[in-house]
Amino acid sequence: MSENPLLHRDLLDSGPPEGMTRGGKRLDHAEGTSTPLRPKVREPQPRGARIRGNRPVDQSEAANRFIAAPEHEKMHDERLWDLRQKRDREMHGIPEWEELRDLASAIKEHTLTHLDAYLEQFETNARANGVQVHWARDAGEHNRIVLAILESHGAKRLIKSKSMLTEECDFRPFMAEHGIEIIETDLGERIQQLDDEAPSHVVVPAVHKLRADVAQVFAEKLGSDPDTEDVHYLAETQREATRPLITSADAGMTGCNFAVAETGAVVVCTNEGNADLSANTPPLHIVSAGIEKVIPRLDHLAVFVRLLSRSALGSPMTQYTSHFRGPRAGGEMHVVLVDNGRSERLGMEKFWPSLKCIRCGACMNTCPVFRRSGGLSYGATYAGPIGIILDPTFNAHKYSKLPFSSTLNGSCSNVCPVKINIHEQIADWRKVMSETHELPLMKKAMMKAAGALLASPALYRAALPLADSALRHLPRFIIYNRLNAWGRGREVPHAPKQTFHQWYKENRGREK
Amino acid sequence: MSSRDEVMASIRAHRPKLVRPEPSVPLFDGATPANLLEAFGQQLARMGGELLKPDPVDPLAPVRDKLLGAKVVCSNAPEVPGNKALVPGMKPADLADVDYGVVRASFGVAETGSVCLTDANLGVNTLGYLPQRLIVLLDPAEIVINIHHAYRRPEWRQARYAVFHTGPSATADIEGVLIHGAQGVRSLSVLPLARQ
Numbered sequence: 001m002s003e004n005p006l007l008h009r010d011l012l013d014s015g016p017p018e019g020m021t022r023g024g025k026r027l028d029h030a031e032g033t034s035t036p037l038r039p040k041v042r043e044p045q046p047r048g049a050r051i052r053g054n055r056p057v058d059q060s061e062a063a064n065r066f067i068a069a070p071e072h073e074k075m076h077d078e079r080l081w082d083l084r085q086k087r088d089r090e091m092h093g094i095p096e097w098e099e100l101r102d103l104a105s106a107i108k109e110h111t112l113t114h115l116d117a118y119l120e121q122f123e124t125n126a127r128a129n130g131v132q133v134h135w136a137r138d139a140g141e142h143n144r145i146v147l148a149i150l151e152s153h154g155a156k157r158l159i160k161s162k163s164m165l166t167e168e169c170d171f172r173p174f175m176a177e178h179g180i181e182i183i184e185t186d187l188g189e190r191i192q193q194l195d196d197e198a199p200s201h202v203v204v205p206a207v208h209k210l211r212a213d214v215a216q217v218f219a220e221k222l223g224s225d226p227d228t229e230d231v232h233y234l235a236e237t238q239r240e241a242t243r244p245l246i247t248s249a250d251a252g253m254t255g256c257n258f259a260v261a262e263t264g265a266v267v268v269c270t271n272e273g274n275a276d277l278s279a280n281t282p283p284l285h286i287v288s289a290g291i292e293k294v295i296p297r298l299d300h301l302a303v304f305v306r307l308l309s310r311s312a313l314g315s316p317m318t319q320y321t322s323h324f325r326g327p328r329a330g331g332e333m334h335v336v337l338v339d340n341g342r343s344e345r346l347g348m349e350k351f352w353p354s355l356k357c358i359r360c361g362a363c364m365n366t367c368p369v370f371r372r373s374g375g376l377s378y379g380a381t382y383a384g385p386i387g388i389i390l391d392p393t394f395n396a397h398k399y400s401k402l403p404f405s406s407t408l409n410g411s412c413s414n415v416c417p418v419k420i421n422i423h424e425q426i427a428d429w430r431k432v433m434s435e436t437h438e439l440p441l442m443k444k445a446m447m448k449a450a451g452a453l454l455a456s457p458a459l460y461r462a463a464l465p466l467a468d469s470a471l472r473h474l475p476r477f478i479i480y481n482r483l484n485a486w487g488r489g490r491e492v493p494h495a496p497k498q499t500f501h502q503w504y505k506e507n508r509g510r511e512k
Numbered sequence: 513m514s515s516r517d518e519v520m521a522s523i524r525a526h527r528p529k530l531v532r533p534e535p536s537v538p539l540f541d542g543a544t545p546a547n548l549l550e551a552f553g554q555q556l557a558r559m560g561g562e563l564l565k566p567d568p569v570d571p572l573a574p575v576r577d578k579l580l581g582a583k584v585v586c587s588n589a590p591e592v593p594g595n596k597a598l599v600p601g602m603k604p605a606d607l608a609d610v611d612y613g614v615v616r617a618s619f620g621v622a623e624t625g626s627v628c629l630t631d632a633n634l635g636v637n638t639l640g641y642l643p644q645r646l647i648v649l650l651d652p653a654e655i656v657i658n659i660h661h662a663y664r665r666p667e668w669r670q671a672r673y674a675v676f677h678t679g680p681s682a683t684a685d686i687e688g689v690l691i692h693g694a695q696g697v698r699s700l701s702v703l704p705l706a707r708q
Contacts, residue, residue: 107534276637315559316555344526
C-alpha cells in the first residue's frame with residue numbers, strides 16, 4: 001500500500017510507530033489504516049447538521065463547518081480513502097470478485113421478490129430451534145416489544161452491539177425514558193453514545209472524531225486523564241470501564257447482518273467480538289432484524305460473508321462472524337422482525353433495489369461529498385450515498401435536500417457489493433423532489449436554464465466553447481463566488497481549449 | 513389483524529412482480545493452494561493471529577510455553593489441562609478472571625485464516641471472549657479451501673451457536689490505529705494438532 005499516494009501528505013506520521021506490526025509488516029486488518037497517520041494540530045470537533053423540527057436538513061451548511069475544521073476534514077478524507085484503497089486491494093486479490101457481486105445482487109433480488117415466503121421459512125425454522133419470533137410494523141412497536149421482554153425478566157441493564165436499525169428506531173432515548181440502562185459495546189459506538197452523538201458512519205461510527213476529541217469525552221464520562229491522548233490508553237480505558245457492565249448485564253442485544261431462512265440462524269459480524277459478548281454473557285439475547293435481512297441459504301451466506309468486510313474495510317473477513325441458531329441451554333433468544341417502512345419501499349418502482357443494501361459503507365468511503373463533510377452533516381440515520389436514497393423514504397420533506405449532496409460521479413454504484421444503482425436513484429430522487437416542489441428556489445432557476453440548454457443539442461454545442469473559454473479567462477472571483485456552489489471548497493478543473501465535439505469533427509469526422 | 517399479518521400483507525401488496533430466479537453459487541475452488549495449512553497460517557497472521565509451530569517431539573510444547581506465566585487457565589480441550597474447570601451450572605460471567613482459554617476448533621478456513629468454534633467446542637460460549645487470550649487447537653486435516661466450502665459443513669445445522677474467529681478481538685475506531693483486545697481476547701494463537 002505504501003506506493004499509494006496520500007491525499008494529505010502532511011498527515012503521514014513519522015513519529016514512534018502506532019498500531020500493530022508482525023514480522024516488520026504493518027497490520028491493517030479490521031479498520032486499521034494501511035499507512036501511519038496523525039493530525040498535527042488540535043482543533044475543536046465540528047458538530048453535525050442543525051435539526052430544526054421537520055424543516056429540510058441543510059447538509060451543505062454542516063458540511064461547510066466540517067470543511068472549516070481542516071484537521072478533522074483531512075483525517076476523515078484520508079482514512080476513508082484508505083479504506084477504499086484497501087477494498088480495491090482485496091477486490092484485485094479475488095478473480096471472481098465481479099461474479100460475486102452479480103451473485104449477491106441476484107440473491108438479494110430473488111429474496112426481495114419472494115420476501116414473504118423466505119420470512120415465513122425463517123420464522124418456522126427459528127421457532128423450531130427454540131427462538132421466540134416477534135413482528136413489528138414500525139419503530140415504536142419494535143421498542144415496545146423489546147421493553148416488554150425486558151420488563152418480563154426484570155431486566156434493568158442491556159448491553160448491545162451496533163445496530164443501525166436501533167438507531168432508526170430511536171431505541172436509546174426510548175429506553176432511557178423507561179429506566180433501562182443501555183450500554184453500547186462497540187468502541188466507536190460507545191464513544192458516540194457517551195458524547196450524545198449519533199454514529200456518523202455505518203461501520204466506523206466515530207470516524208469523524210480525532211483522538212483529542214475522544215480523550216475529552218472519556219475524561220468527562222469515564223474519568224480518564226484528559227491530557228493523555230494515546231490511542232492504546234483510550235481503548236484500554238474503555239475496555240476496563242465496559243467489562244464490569246458486560247459481566248453484570250441482565251440482557252444482551254445484537255443487530256442482524258443476515259438471517260438465513262433454511263437454518264433459522266441470525267448472523268452478526270463484528271471486529272471486537274462485542275456481539276458475542278452481548279449475546280453470550282447475559283441469560284437473555286434479543287435480536288433486532290430488518291425484514292430485508294433474510295437470505296435463503298447457507299450457500300448464499302458465503303457470497304455475502306466474502307464481500308462484506310472486504311467492501312467495508314478492505315479486510316478479508318470480520319474478526320468475528322457469529323451464527324446464532326437458537327438459545328443456549330438455560331438461556332432465551334428473541335428475534336424482532338421489523339418493517340418500519342421497508343414493505344412499502346418494496347413497492348417503489350425506482351427505489352426498491354435500495355433494500356438490497358448490506359450496510360457495508362463502501363459507498364460512503366468512496367464518496368467525495370461524504371469524505372469531506374462527515375456523516376453527521378446529513379442529519380439523518382443513514383448518511384452518504386445510500387443514506388440520501390434511504391432517508392427520503394422515511395421523510396421526503398425533511399430530507400428533501402439530501403439527494404443534492406452528490407456529484408453523481410457514480411463511484412458509489414461501482415463499489416456497491418450488491419450492485420445498487422445508487423447514483424441513478426439519487427438522480428431519480430432529485431426528479432421526485434422537483435415534481436413534488438421540494439426543490440430550493442435557487443436550484444429551481446438554475447435547473448430551468450440548464451434544462452433548456454440540455455434539451456437543444458445546437459444550443460448546447462454553441463454554449464459549451466463559450467463556457468470553457470469563460471472558465472479559462474474569467475477572473476477567480478467570478479468563478480469562486482458565493483453563487484457558484486461548484487467553486488466552493490474545490491478547484492474547478494482546467495477547461496479544455498477544444499470541446500470533444502470540435503475535436504471529433506476535426507480529427508475523426510474526416511475519416512468517413 | 514396481527515402485526516405479523518399486516519407486515520406480510522404489505523409485503524405481498526408491494527412485492528415487485530418481477531421474475532428473479534434463485535441463483536446457484538459455485539464453490540470457486542479452481543485455484544486450490546498446494547498447502548492448506550500454510551495458506552491458513554499466512555491469512556491468520558494478516559488478521560493479527562499467530563500460527564504456533566508444533567514441536568516434532570512434543571507437539572504441545574509451544575502451548576505450554578504460552579501458559580507458563582498464566583494464573584488462570586480454562587481449557588475445554590482434553591489435550592491441554594487447565595486449572596479452572598468448566599462445571600455444570602457455571603455462569604458465563606464466571607470466566608471473567610481467566611487469563612488463557614484453550615479450545616479445539618471444529619475446522620479452519622484457508623482463504624481467511626478463520627477457525628470455526630461451536631458451542632460444543634467452547635463448553636461455555638464466553639470462553640471464546642472473556643479470557644484475556646485464546647489458544648485454539650486445529651486438526652490440519654480439517655482445513656477447508658474457502659468460505660463456500662466452509663458453509664457446506666454440518667456444524668451450521670447442528671450447533672445452536674457457531675462462530676468464525678479470524679484473529680483476535682480488534683478495533684481501529686480511534687484514528688485508524690489498530691488495537692488488539694477491544695472487548696474480547698487480546699491474542700489468538702492456533703496450534704495445528706491432529707484430533708486424538
